[in-house]
Amino acid sequence: MSDDDEQERTTFSTLAVVIPTMHRVDHVLELVRQVRTTSPIPATFTIVDNGPEASEAGWEALDGHVVIRERYLGSEQGFVLGLRSAPSADWYLLLDHDANIDERCLPTLFAAVTDDSSVYSANVRGDSSSPCMRQWVPRPAALLVRDPTAPAVPIDLAPWSGLLLPQNAAEVVKLQDSGYFFGWDDYLACFRLRCAGFQIEAVPAAVIGNERASGDDWLAPWRAYYLTRNRVLFLLETRWVSWPAVLLVEGRNFRRAVAACRLKRAAAIARGMFDGLMNRRGPRMMPS
Numbered sequence: 001m002s003d004d005d006e007q008e009r010t011t012f013s014t015l016a017v018v019i020p021t022m023h024r025v026d027h028v029l030e031l032v033r034q035v036r037t038t039s040p041i042p043a044t045f046t047i048v049d050n051g052p053e054a055s056e057a058g059w060e061a062l063d064g065h066v067v068i069r070e071r072y073l074g075s076e077q078g079f080v081l082g083l084r085s086a087p088s089a090d091w092y093l094l095l096d097h098d099a100n101i102d103e104r105c106l107p108t109l110f111a112a113v114t115d116d117s118s119v120y121s122a123n124v125r126g127d128s129s130s131p132c133m134r135q136w137v138p139r140p141a142a143l144l145v146r147d148p149t150a151p152a153v154p155i156d157l158a159p160w161s162g163l164l165l166p167q168n169a170a171e172v173v174k175l176q177d178s179g180y181f182f183g184w185d186d187y188l189a190c191f192r193l194r195c196a197g198f199q200i201e202a203v204p205a206a207v208i209g210n211e212r213a214s215g216d217d218w219l220a221p222w223r224a225y226y227l228t229r230n231r232v233l234f235l236l237e238t239r240w241v242s243w244p245a246v247l248l249v250e251g252r253n254f255r256r257a258v259a260a261c262r263l264k265r266a267a268a269i270a271r272g273m274f275d276g277l278m279n280r281r282g283p284r285m286m287p288s
Contacts, residue, residue, distance in 0.1 A: 020078025025058035076185030122162030232276025
């Protein structure tokens with residue numbers, strides 16, 4: 001790409017940012033400020049407020065497009081609905097509401113863009129002590145990228161947050177019907193993007209922080225159930241690894257929960273394995 005082509009792309013491209021939340025207005029407004037002050041191209045914002053307290057209150061300060069839902073959708077379905085409702089743009093950026101962006105992230109992410117046949121993922125860094133960061137399939141953008149100076153590195157899967165989609169890739173994700181509710185829909189979306197011919201490129205130097213804290217909430221039975229069930233459902237659809245590996249890992253998680261006397265968590269893991277193997281998606285569950 002010539003310097004003139006790069007200047008034209010930077011000058012005339014548009015960006016639509018999609019952020020799902022559970023009515024964390026202050027966090028989202030700060031994230032919007034970060035994007036507005038650092039994005040190299042003009043940005044619009046679609047906020048999907050899908051928490052139990054979802055209302056119009058608090059969003060008056062945001063001159064963007066806000067989608068309000070009265071039921072808990074989970075972030076993955078929030079992203080899908082946000083993409084469907086967002087104004088047309090050349091690029092779409094998906095961000096968790098607890099993301100944190102420094103001044104170099106978005107310029108670095110866009111500098112890696114070469115064409116519209118790839119999806120670009122920022123390097124998502126979170127609290128490494130959190131159990132969610134030690135799951136069986138690691139967050140690829142954070143853990144599988146070896147060279148932090150590389151402009152872009154091919155990977156198989158990436159988390160939603162920090163995902164930069166060209167318009168044609170966004171059209172693929174808009175079609176996704178989230179029956180999983182919690183977790184792994186982002187990996188499923190990446191898998192379907194790969195099947196549609198898109199490459200997934202991680203940009204190690206573009207870093208997005210994740211303020212998600214560790215704690216007992218990550219060990220809650222409802223999370224254990226969905227993470228276990230959805231891993232199995234994901235593997236059912238994609239056949240990513242062998243069944244012995246699935247049973248080995250989930251069995252190990254079950255034994256660890258029993259050993260720690262977290263019997264409700266162990267029961268949730270067992271139920272998640274059974275429902276996954278039986279291809280049961282069931283109703284969405286509100287977090288307690």
